[in-house]
Amino acid sequence: AQSVTQPDIHITVSEGASLELRCNYSYGATPYLFWYVQSPGQGLQLLLKYFSGDTLVQGIKGFEAEFKRSQSSFNLRKPSVHWSDAAEYFCAVGEDDYKLSFGAGTTVTVRA
Amino acid sequence: GAVVSQHPSRVICKSGTSVKIECRSLDFQATTMFWYRQFPKQSLMLMATSNEGSKATYEQGVEKDKFLINHASLTLSTLTVTSAHPEDSSFYICSARDERGADTQYFGPGTRLTVL
Numbered sequence A: 001a002q003s004v005t006q007p008d009i010h011i012t013v014s015e016g017a018s019l020e021l022r023c024n025y026s027y028g029a030t031p032y033l034f035w036y037v038q039s040p041g042q043g044l045q046l047l048l049k050y051f052s053g054d055t056l057v058q059g060i061k062g063f064e065a066e067f068k069r070s071q072s073s074f075n076l077r078k079p080s081v082h083w084s085d086a087a088e089y090f091c092a093v094g095e096d097d098y099k100l101s102f103g104a105g106t107t108v109t110v111r112a
Numbered sequence B: 001g002a003v004v005s006q007h008p009s010r011v012i013c014k015s016g017t018s019v020k021i022e023c024r025s026l027d028f029q030a031t032t033m034f035w036y037r038q039f040p041k042q043s044l045m046l047m048a049t050s051n052e053g054s055k056a057t058y059e060q061g062v063e064k065d066k067f068l069i070n071h072a073s074l075t076l077s078t079l080t081v082t083s084a085h086p087e088d089s090s091f092y093i094c095s096a097r098d099e100r101g102a103d104t105q106y107f108g109p110g111t112r113l114t115v116l
Helices: none
Strands: A003-005 A010-014 A019-021 A024-026 A032-038 A045-050 A056-058 A064-068 A073-078 A087-094 A100-102 A106-111 B004-007 B010-013 B019-025 B032-038 B044-051 B067-073 B076-081 B090-098 B104-107 B111-115
Touching: A003 A087, A003 A100, A010 A019, A019 A106, A024 A073, A032 A064, A032 A073, A045 A056, A045 A064, A045 A073, A073 A087, A100 B044, B004 B090, B010 B019, B019 B032, B019 B090, B019 B111, B032 B067, B032 B076, B044 B067, B076 B090
Parallel strands: A010 A106, B010 B111
Antiparallel strands: A003 A024, A019 A073, A032 A045, A032 A087, A056 A064, A064 A073, A087 A100, A087 A106, B004 B019, B019 B076, B032 B044, B032 B090, B067 B076, B090 B104, B090 B111
């Protein structure tokens, strides 16, 4: 069975500082991995995804994530956060693009 | 990106009544839509896959007679929570598969259901 763990429930970061969100997964085969962002009143928006190839994936809004098979991790990073990055972030794993298992989410607060 | 809407965004109902939630793909056709449920501070759980013109496929542990899914057109799927009880209170999110281009899925903003 596939599962996702996001160890950090809530992270507070200063505007302009770097951000890293952790994600660990459990999956029997080569996984499809995703990061989504959810802002209040809006649907989940895909930030980036990994299927194969280069283990460092670039996404939208300046985010990137690195797949590390040996650590079963897919951590999300951004070098310099903006106040608009305050949101809830979800890591997900799936056997394809659609039937996904999500982590519990990490809430990011950005302080001025 | 493509847009998926849900209606209503919030609903409160009495225990024992049925509630229908709509999921629409606004600018693309979707033969496949998905319904998720999200409990507070927990992850989204896939409930079922909605297939246009055929029966939905339910995930293990999801009661198909409790959560009725109808996908009668290429832009609309509905989830009906029948004989709702307080434990059905949750945040329900749909997504729709866009097979054009990158073939990805887009999520609706969710529906908050509260059963009194």
